Amino acid sequence: MILADPNRLNGADEPLLTAVAAGLEARQPLATSLCLRTMIEEVLETAHSSRYLRAVRHLESCRRLAAGIADWGRIPPHNAYVRELLRAYGHRMGFLKKLDFDGLLLPE
Numbered sequence: 345m346i347l348a349d350p351n352r353l354n355g356a357d358e359p360l361l362t363a364v365a366a367g368l369e370a371r372q373p374l375a376t377s378l379c380l381r382t383m384i385e386e387v388l389e390t391a392h393s394s395r396y397l398r399a400v401r402h403l404e405s406c407r408r409l410a411a412g413i414a415d416w417g418r419i420p421p422h423n424a425y426v427r428e429l430l431r432a433y434g435h436r437m438g439f440l441k442k443l444d445f446d447g448l449l450l451p452e
Contacts, residue, residue: 346375347417353379355386373409374419380406381425388433396439403429403448410450423449 346353346364353361365379380402386392387399403426410422420428426448433439 346372346378347419350378350382350419353382355382355384355389358383358386369409373412374416377406377409377413377422378419380409384429388429388436388439391436393438396436396442399439400442403443407448407450423452 346368355361361379361383365376368379369376384399384402384406387395406425407422413421430440
């Protein structure tokens, strides 16, 4: 369901998405990444600065998971996603200050 229609995920339902992501992580890294991305975007869209560190951790998890994803299908791969995220939310300085830019992208 997550891969079929990721736009239906609701980033505001963080407890549910966190539980789903934890349950899928070992078997479905792409679906897990989509759950994490949704939570990241919710935090940045609503400018919840108190949750920026959590969003950074989710992004780090996405990078780790991305290394094990061979087929992204129609989902933007990790590096493309990060570049778009930075383009769209580069004005969220509190978030940017928490990022480790050296470990943000996968080697290309």
